[in-house]
Amino acid sequence: MPLVVIQPSYGNPAARRHWKDTLDIPVDFTTDPRADLLTPDQRKQLNEFHPSGAARFWGATSAQDKQMERLSPGDIVLFTGKNHVRGIGEIGVLFRNAPFANSMWSADPKKGSWHNVYSLLSFIPVQIHYQEIWALPGFNTGDNFMGLRILNAEKAATILDGLGIESQVDTEHDRNLHEPVARALRTHTDIVDGEALHTPTTQYALKERELVVHRTEALLLQEYTQSLGIEQPKRLRTPAGITDLHLPSPDGSEVVEAKRDSTRRFVREALAQLLDYASHTPGPATRLTALFPTRPTDQGLALLHRYGIDCVYRTHPLTFERAAAPEKTRTGMMLFWQQGQPG
Template identity: 50%
Template sequence: MTQVVIQPSYGSKQAQQHWRDTLDQEVDYRVGFRAVTLSGQQRTALEAMHPSGEARFWGATGNHDRRMETLCTGDVVLFTGGKLVRGVGEVGCSFRNSAFADTMWVPHPDRGSWRNVYSLLSFQPTEIPYAEIWDLPGFNPNDNFQNMRFLNAEKGSAIIDGLGIETLTAITEAARQEQQVTAALAAPDAQVIAPEAVNVEHTSYTRSGGTTLVHRAEALLVQRYRATLNGVEAGRIRTAAGITDLYVVTGDGVEIIEAKRSAGHSFVRQALGQLLDYAPHSPQQTTRLTALFPTRPTERDILLLHRYGIDCVHQEDGDTFVRLPASASRRDHMMQVWASI
């Protein structure tokens, strides 16, 4: 299970200097005294994940020792400050080493060395308002995330699903398992493979400088569309099938909206599947399902949505959105399917 950590990192001058030193740029861990401070095991781990010899780093002081021992490769860190998530990172190596930490950051005057060090496999600067997190199930409005915290599984899942975070670790593991299955099925004596048969202890990582960790287009599209609703009650809810992009309640009923960053065929199919998955789990009877896109899908894909009683809404010019509704008869017919569990 991917763990999510809230890491305040921009509130003080010292934190901002740390950001400039080890997040705005990668650090060479092989040079001078810094290299000498690493144990053999720590250097081997860094070289496996960061073969270039450089990586971005962050750290935590000794008062966080117990929780930092749970930090693992692939965990997600939200770097916060000034009411914004200013960056999202994916943990690479995590270890405790005061001497190594002190080569990068001046120790805290009260809490000492930032000795709980972790590298980042991926890092993406962002400007995500806290309000987007407050809007997710389980979070409270006006929480300014002033202290480092390790989120529980439910809140962590809400962050990953709600902000559209896709880690390199998850992508790499999925690709590795696919390669394993492909190789086995291609063999002359191919057999059905049990899931445990493709599990291994180690995964190799190839970091791309262009790796996208957080998909923001969908969130921004939802924000723009939501602004057109003119005071209608709209938010996000957690269902057994996941977190909705929008859950709109009006006097006419309940609408569930799924947004996609592209109107391509594969994204239309994803929206279709997710909406049909959400509908039976709505706490109130779902009366409308809507797929939201930044451009108009093809006629074929619009008909695909309409076949299942799903409306299509797409952005046209600026803040203008066009709704292409499914027929009332098709929607009424499909509502019986939506309501069944």
């Protein structure tokens, strides 16, 4: 799994100038005199990762030398400032080169050159308020993410899942797991065992691509919680994953799973996830709710109701309608939901 870096990058005028110069637009690294400032190896790596001859760049001063040495191609960077994540990128080439850095950014008067340079394989501007991160398990309300920070493995997984970030490393790893099975089935040969499939022996080359950040569910959930008057929504980490919304109540709790579409595929995904979350929900879980941007088909509603799951869907801006499962069915299914529940 890739590392995740919190990178302050927009909080002061100098940072915003850097943003404008090397994140808003790609930088040509092949023309004189900038190309002459690169070592042959640095030039070779940049050409391999960015065959167009241009890339977006960011950097860090010597105060972050040890932190930067931990990073690798494919790691995820959240560029932050003014209470928002303002951009998300995947690291390409990393190197240390003060003259090249100084050709892009003026050295800091106190900290010196931004000589820890890294290119970005992908970059997408976003507007994600810190409140979305604070709602995730393990993060603290009011944390303004001061200073470069590399998240631990648990928090990295939480933020990638919670913000809907699809990393290239994970995508390629999944593909590497699937390909041996598909090849064996096509050729009618033996399928290797699970342990072998999980050994990352297949190599692949990272490449420039459009970064995938799934925001529809988050925006839908924001509007739904706003309609309920919830100022600080909370999510729950379970062994089955992170819930989209957890609403405790005196007699139990409600778990909400949001989906970006209401077609049968997403209805079935919501059903499976809610049933998985339910057995791990403290409280216990007394209501499971699937949230959609539009009303599912009658067949989709019937499928959810068969398992006692409510459906909530958007009808107008800030207006949602609940199609509740029959009370008798929901009550009867609660014992099934709660099997194996903690406590």
